[in-house]
Amino acid sequence: MGLGLGWIGWIIIGGIAGWIASKIKGTDAQQGIFLNIVVGIVGGLLGGFLLKLVGVDMTGANIFLSFITCLVGAVILLTIVQFFNRAKK
Secondary structure, eight states, X not given: OOOOOHHHHHHHHHHHHHHHHHHHHXXXXXXXXXXXXXXXXXXXXXXXXXXXXXXXXXXXXXXXXXXXXXXXXXXXXXXXXXHHHHHHO
């Protein structure tokens, strides 16, 4: 993720992406702002990793593409967590 946003920018993008992903997956009531930020940032790492696997280079990506990557990664992450939570029950 080659944007020069700094850690505050990634917290903001991660928080927004994590919050929207939690709304999409219906987990917002269970998560607070901190967990939304964590989900968004980890989702961004996951999304970037998956894009790298298929040969997409995110170096120099604009903020919109970075946000979409975080959002999609966060939705995937929440889907995986929900799958394992259902399997435990």
